[in-house]
Amino acid sequence: MSCDHTRALALAKAGQWDAAHELVQPYGDRNACLIHAYxxxxxxDSSNARYWYRQAGETMPANTLEEELERLADAIADQA
Known part of the structure; x- marks a missing residue:
C-alpha cells in the first residue's frame, strides 16, 4: 500500500492536521516526507520540519505555508 498524497494534502488544506499527519507518518517516500515537513x-515545529525536509533531500523553503501547500499540490499533480 502506498501513501495517498493527494488526500493528505486535502486534509491539510481542510485544517485536519492530525488526520493528514496520521496518513503520511508511516511512509518514507519523498512526497510523504515533504508533506510531513509541511x-x-x-x-x-521548525526543527522537526527541517528534519523531514532533509529526509526528502531538500532544505526548508523560505516560502509561506500557503505557497508551500500550493507547491506540493502542483508537484504531486504533475506526477499523476
Missing amino acids: LHRVEG
Missing part, C-alpha cells in the same frame, strides 16, 4: 511547519 505539516510540522503548520504546527510550528
Whole structure:
C-alpha cells in the first residue's frame, strides 16, 4: 500500500492536521516526507520540519505555508 498524497494534502488544506499527519507518518517516500515537513511547519515545529525536509533531500523553503501547500499540490499533480 502506498501513501495517498493527494488526500493528505486535502486534509491539510481542510485544517485536519492530525488526520493528514496520521496518513503520511508511516511512509518514507519523498512526497510523504515533504508533506510531513509541511505539516510540522503548520504546527510550528521548525526543527522537526527541517528534519523531514532533509529526509526528502531538500532544505526548508523560505516560502509561506500557503505557497508551500500550493507547491506540493502542483508537484504531486504533475506526477499523476
